[in-house]
Amino acid sequence: xxxxxxxxxxxxxxxxxxxxxxxxxxxxxxxxxxxxxxxxxxxxxxxxxxxxxxxxxxxxxxxxxxxxxxxxxxxxxxxxxxxxxxxxxxxxxxxxxxxxxxxxxxxxxxxxxxxxxxxxxxxxxxxxxxxxxxxxxxxxxxxxxxxxxxxxxxxxxxxxxxxxxxxxxxxxxxxxxxxxxxxxxxxxxxxxxxxxxxxxxxxxxxxxxxxxxxxxxxxxxxxxxxxxxxxxxxxxxxxxxxxxxxxxxxxxxxxxxxxxxxxxxxxxxxxxxxxxxxxxxxxxxxxxxxxxxxxxxxxxxxxxxxxxxxxxxxxxxxxxxxxxxxxxxxxxxxxxxxxxxxxxxxxxxxxxxxxxxxxxxxxxxxxxxxxxxxxxxxxxxxxxxxxxxxxxxxxxxxxxxxxx
Amino acid sequence: xxxxxxxxxxxxxxxxxxxxxxxxxxxxxxxxxxxxxxxxxxxxxxxxxxxxxxxxxxxxxxxxxxxxxxxxxxxxxxxxxxxxxxxxxxxxxxxxxxxxxxxxxxxxxxxxxxxxxxxxxxxxxxxxxxxxxxxxxxxxxxxxxxxxxxxxxxxxxxxxxxxxxxxxxxxxxxxxxxxxxxxxxxxxxxxxxxxxxxxxxxxxxxxxxxxxxxxxxxxxxxxxxxxxxxxxxxxxxxxxxxxxxxxxxxxxxxxxxxxxxxxxxxxxxxxxxxxxxx
Numbered sequence: 217x218x219x220x221x222x223x224x225x226x227x228x229x230x231x232x233x234x235x236x237x238x239x240x241x242x243x244x245x246x247x248x249x250x251x252x253x254x255x256x257x258x259x260x261x262x263x264x265x266x267x268x269x270x271x272x273x274x275x276x277x278x279x280x281x282x283x284x285x286x287x288x289x290x291x292x293x294x295x296x297x298x299x300x301x302x303x304x305x306x307x308x309x310x311x312x313x314x315x316x317x318x319x320x321x322x323x324x325x326x327x328x329x330x331x332x333x334x335x336x337x338x339x340x341x342x343x344x345x346x347x348x349x350x351x352x353x354x355x356x357x358x359x360x361x362x363x364x365x366x367x368x369x370x371x372x373x374x375x376x377x378x379x380x381x382x383x384x385x386x387x388x389x390x391x392x393x394x395x396x397x398x399x400x401x402x403x404x405x406x407x408x409x410x411x412x413x414x415x416x417x418x419x420x421x422x423x424x425x426x427x428x429x430x431x432x433x434x435x436x437x438x439x440x441x442x443x444x445x446x447x448x449x450x451x452x453x454x455x456x457x458x459x460x461x462x463x464x465x466x467x468x469x470x471x472x473x474x475x476x477x478x479x480x481x482x483x484x485x486x487x488x489x490x491x492x493x494x495x496x497x498x499x500x501x502x503x504x505x506x507x508x509x510x511x512x513x514x515x516x517x518x519x520x521x522x523x524x525x526x527x528x529x530x531x532x533x534x535x536x537x538x539x540x541x542x543x544x545x546x547x548x549x550x551x552x553x554x555x556x557x558x559x560x561x562x563x564x565x566x567x568x569x570x571x572x573x574x575x576x577x578x579x580x581x582x583x584x585x586x587x588x589x590x591x592x593x594x595x596x597x598x599x600x601x602x603x604x605x606x607x608x609x610x611x612x613x614x615x616x617x618x619x620x
Numbered sequence: 621x622x623x624x625x626x627x628x629x630x631x632x633x634x635x636x637x638x639x640x641x642x643x644x645x646x647x648x649x650x651x652x653x654x655x656x657x658x659x660x661x662x663x664x665x666x667x668x669x670x671x672x673x674x675x676x677x678x679x680x681x682x683x684x685x686x687x688x689x690x691x692x693x694x695x696x697x698x699x700x701x702x703x704x705x706x707x708x709x710x711x712x713x714x715x716x717x718x719x720x721x722x723x724x725x726x727x728x729x730x731x732x733x734x735x736x737x738x739x740x741x742x743x744x745x746x747x748x749x750x751x752x753x754x755x756x757x758x759x760x761x762x763x764x765x766x767x768x769x770x771x772x773x774x775x776x777x778x779x780x781x782x783x784x785x786x787x788x789x790x791x792x793x794x795x796x797x798x799x800x801x802x803x804x805x806x807x808x809x810x811x812x813x814x815x816x817x818x819x820x821x822x823x824x825x826x827x828x829x830x831x832x833x834x835x836x837x838x839x840x841x842x843x844x845x846x847x848x849x850x851x852x853x854x855x856x857x858x859x860x861x862x863x864x865x866x867x868x869x870x871x872x873x874x875x876x877x878x879x880x881x882x883x884x885x886x887x888x889x890x891x892x893x894x895x896x897x898x
Binding site: 509516518520 | 698780
C-alpha cells in the first residue's frame with residue numbers, strides 16, 4: 217500500500233482505507249471477506265502489466281480515448297477572462313466519464329471469476345456504462361435506480377434495457393441515488409457468492425474510493441499531457457462538478473501536488489443552500505453511510521436527509537471520502553451551483569459552443585461563468601465536461617417550455 | 621465483568637434450554653406503544669430483548685424492518701428517546717438482558733463516549749452494530765467493552781475459519797450467527813446447515829451462539845433451538861405489529877397483544893426443543 221509521504225496530497229489512503237478521518241470499511245460482516253478479496257485482486261491487477269495493457273487496448277479502441285482537450289473559444293470570449301478548455305469526457309463511448317471506471321471494475325470482476333454484475337445509478341450514466349460493458353463481456357447485469365430517477369432519466373433506462381440489463385426501480389426511502397445504493401448493497405449481501413458490485417463513484421467501503429479514483433485518474437493524466445502539448449505548461453485552475461465526485465477526483469488527483477494549480481469542486485445547491493440541496497460539504501458534516509465516513513446531509517439524530525438536485529447524478533446526500541479530506545486539509549475549494557444556475561449554464565454552452573452538456577457538468581460550467589471573468593486572459597482553466605446532455609433533453613425541454 | 625446477558629445464558633444453560641431472543645424496533649409505531657411492547661416481551665417468554673435503533677438507511681434490513689424504522693422516525697423517535705425507553709423499561713425489570721441493534725451513524729453523531737455512558741446508565745447490556753466489522757473495532761467496540769457493555773458480533777456464512785478468530789476476538793455476551801447470506805426477513809434458514817455452522821463456530825469460542833435471520837414460526841424456532849444456544853426472531857414480530865395498525869399506521873388496542881401473542885407462541889416452540897447438542 218501507499219506509504220505516507222510528508223507534503224503530498226496523493227499518498228492516501230492508509231492501509232485501512234482512511235484519508236485522514238474519512239473513508240474506512242463500515243460494512244456488514246457478510247461483505248467483509250469479499251471486500252478484502254477485492255483489495256487483494258486489485259493490488260495484484262495493478263502490479264500486472266497484462267492487466268494494464270488489456271485495459272489500455274479497450275480504452276483506446278472501445279472507449280475512444282484519449283478524449284480531446286478542447287479550447288472553448290466562444291465561451292472564453294463571452295466570459296472575457298480565463299482561457300477555458302473543456303476536457304471532453306462526454307465524447308467517450310456511452311457519453312460520460314463513467315466508462316473509465318466501469319471498464320476497470322469489469323476487468324477486475326472477470327479476474328475474480330464473478331459472472332453477475334450489479335450497479336446503482338442516479339442519472340443512469342453509470343448504469344449505461346455498466347450495461348454496455350456487461351453486454352461486451354457477456355455478463356449478467358442488474359442496475360438499481362431510484363423510481364424518481366427512472367422517471368426523469370427515461371432515455372437512459374431505455375438504453376440500459378436495450379443493452380440487456382435489468383433495471384430495478386427502487387421504491388424505498390427517497391427513491392433516488394442513495395436508496396439505489398442501499399438496494400444494491402442488499403442485493404450484494406444476498407448474492408455475495410457470485411456477484412460483483414460495480415460502484416459508480418469514489419465512495420463506498422475501501423478499496424472502492426481508491427480503485428475508482430485510480431481508474432478515473434486517466435482524465436487528469438491526459439489533461440496534464442495535453443495541456444503541456446498545446447500551452448507548454450500546467451493549467452492554472454481545474455473545475456469539476458461533484459455528486460459522489462468521481463469525475464472531479466479523476467481530473468484533480470494527478471494535480472494535487474502541483475501547488476500552482478487552483479482546484480474547484482462544484483456541488484449541487486439545488487433550490488439554494490438554505491433550502492433543499494445536495495451540497496454535502498457546504499451543508500453537511502462527517503458521518504458514516506454506505507461503507508465510509510464522509511460529509512453527509514443529516515439531522516441532529518444522525519438520520520440521513522433528503523438531497524435535492526435538478527441533476528439526478530448529483531442528487532446524493534454524501535460525497536467521496538477523499539473529497540472530504542481534501543476539503544478539510546484545504547487543498548480543494550468546494551463551491552456549489554443551484555438548479556437555476558446549472559440550467560443557465562446548460563443553455564449557454566449549448567448555444568455558444570454547440571455542445572449540449574449533461575446537467576451534472578452544467579453545474580461546473582455555472583461556476584466557470586463566475587470564476588473565469590475574474591481571472592486574467594493568460595489564466596488556463598480546465599473544466600471537466602463529464603457527460604453529454606442527450607439524457608437531459610426531455611427534462612430540460614419540459615422545464616424551458618414551462619411544463620415543470 | 622458479568623452482564624445481565626452472561627447471567628441469563630448461565631441460567632439457561634443450567635436449565636438445559638436454548639434462549640429465545642426477540643427483536644422489535646424502538647418507537648414503532650410510537651414511544652408509548654413501543655415501551656408497552658418491550659415490557660410485555662419478557663412476560664410472553666422472551667429471554668433476551670434486542671431493540672432496534674431506527675435509521676433512515678438500514679442497508680442490511682429487508683422491507684419489514686426498513687418500514688418499521690421509518691414508522692418510528694415518523695413518530696419522532698431518536699436515539700436519545702430509545703435510551704429513555706430502556707430507562708423506563710428498567711424501572712420494572714432489572715434482569716432481562718437488553719441489547720441495542722442498529723447502524724453506527726446515529727451513535728457516531730450522538731458522540732461515542734457520551735452514548736456509552738448514557739446507554740450504561742439507562743440499563744443497556746450490549747450492542748449489535750451491523751456496519752462495524754472487526755476492522756473498525758477502534759470506533760465503538762473497544763470503547764464499549766471498556767464501558768462495561770457487551771459488543772455482540774455478527775458471524776455469517778461468508779465468515780470462514782480463517783476469519784473467525786478476528787471476528788470473535790473482541791466479541792462478548794454472545795455471538796449472533798446470521799443464518800443466511802442476505803437481509804433480514806428474506807429466506808428461511810436451513811436447520812441442518814445452521815447446525816454445522818454453529819458447531820464450526822463453537823470450535824473457536826465458548827460464548828453462546830444465537831442464530832437469526834429467516835426464523836418466522838414456532839416450528840422453525842424450535843428447529844434452530846435444537847442446534848444453537850438461542851434463536852432470534854425479528855421480522856415476524858415486526859410484521860405482526862404492522863398488521864395490527866390502523867390505516868394511518870397508528871397503534872390500535874390490539875397492537876401490544878399481537879406482538880405478545882406471537883412472542884408467546886414462538887417461546888413455546890423454543891421451550892419444546894430438545895437440549896442443544898454440546
